[in-house]
Amino acid sequence: MYYPDSYGGIEQVIRQLAQSRLDGVKHGVFTLSKQGFDDRRCIEVDGVPVTRARAHFSLASTSVSFSALAAFRNAAAQADLVHYHFPWPFADVLHFAAGVRTPSILTYHSDIVRQRLLMPLYAPLMHRFLARMRVIVATSPNYLETSDVLKRHRDRVQTIPIGLDPAQCTSDEERVACWRERLGSGFFLFIGAIRYYKGLHILMEAARNAAFRVVILGAGPQERALKKQAGELGLCNVTFLGALPDADKYALLELCRGVVFPSHLRSEAFGVTLLEGAMFGRPLVSSEIGTGSSYVNIDGLTGYVVPPSDPDALRAVLHRLHADPALAAALGRNAHARFVERFQASTMRGRYQQLYESVLEGGIALDAAHHLALPRV
Structure with a gap:
């Protein structure tokens, strides 16, 4: 899904790229939607044209559409570059069914974790699809080193970390004052969808009989x-x-x-919430799951990284930060410095611009390039 249907981390990445106004690049987004259409298959979101096909049902957490093929074939034919966002197995089907010959790249956000029992059936299609990509982008070196799938295609993998634009993430003094009156300050904040892999049940155990306060911002199936x-x-x-x-x-x-970001399974591939905390100069607390979360959060430098599914370890570091505001402030400054150095949207956009130029080099001039993004659904 894509805005306004969904507001997850991958959607944020696509949105940052689509709104980037890269030199000579016009972006379009193709997605599935569960919303009513009112006969409008094409809409505009924040100045970006979005082509939507109706999502008719979901199979193994993957949205499927009976009417997407013609719309996707037309969108891909008009583009000079197709940029897929993985995992979305239905995109693999669309790619081959539409006979796409347009140069294609793919951002690999996550392994398929929850549906591993279906992997023997899906793996041949997945690897064939990945083999067709000119370049595969991993969002962190940590994920590249721990993903068996990425290792298999390593000769075509580049790493481009996710970035955010501070100019689009400013706080309003009046709203800050309103929340200060309601909640005070000094609490630990979780932001995100309440899903099975977020480890919030571990955070609940860690908060039992604790002096610190926890605020949960988000909704979801759990x-x-x-x-x-x-x-x-x-x-x-x-x-x-x-x-x-x-x-x-x-x-x-x-x-x-x-x-606080207690995700305990590899379904959490990066953790955009950690970037948001670092952008605001806040210390980060996360779990070591071998993914990009430990690329953003460096234990002892920008915050603390604890073993997954360990409420006692999580409670200990939250208590330490609660009891020592000066320590929290120092780690927060480090987190902000690392954000400025590595995770700004301008850096991410520049790297993708170079990648687009490289893929199109020798065939299509950059000032004629169109980029079609396919969000994960």
């Missing part, structure tokens, strides 16, 4: 179970806010002591 767990544990120090607009998120980032 929300009801998580609130039930919090009730059973008697967690008066945990506040659930549900999903809120970005303006509220940025205000909460201004007020929090640090960002």
Whole structure:
């Protein structure tokens, strides 16, 4: 899915690229949507043309459309470069069914983790699809080193870390004041969809009988179970806010002591939330799962990295940061410095511009290039 249907980390990456106004590059997005169409297959989101096909059903967490093929074939035919975002197995099907001959690249966000039992059936198609890509982009060197799939295609893999634009992520003083009156400050903030791999059940255990406070910003399929767990544990120090607009998120980032990100499975491939915390100069707390989260958060430098599924270790570092504001501030400054050095959207956009030029070199002039992005669904 893509904005406005979904607001996840991958959608943020695509949005940053699509709004980048790279020299000579016109972006378009192809996606599936569950929303009503009112006969409008093409819409404009933040100045970016978005072609949508109706998502008819979901199979193994993958949205499928009966009407997407013709629309995708037409969109790909008009583009000079197709940029896929993996994993979305239906894109593999579309690529071959549409007979795409347009130069194609792919950003590899994550291995397929939850549906591993289906991998023997899907793997031949997946590897054939990946083999057709001119370049595969990994979002961190950590993920490249720990992904068996990426290692198999390593000769065509480049690494381009995800970046955010601070100019698009500013807080409003009035909204900060409003949230300060409601929640105070100095709490630990989780931001994200409440999904099975986010490790929030571990955070609930860590918060039991703790002096620090935790604020959960987000909604998702595990929300009801998580609130039930919090009730059973008697967690008066945990506040659930549900999903809120970005303006509220940025205000909460201004007020929090640090960002906690307890994801415990490899389904969490990077952690854009960690970038948001670093951008606001907050210390980061995450788990070591062998993915990009430990590329963003360096243990002892920008925050703390604890073993996954270990509530005692998580509680210990949160208590340390709660009890020592000066330590939290120092780690937050380090996190911000690392963000400025490696994770700004301008850096990411520049790297992709160079990649687009490289792929199109010798065939199509850059000032004629069109880029079609396919979000993961």
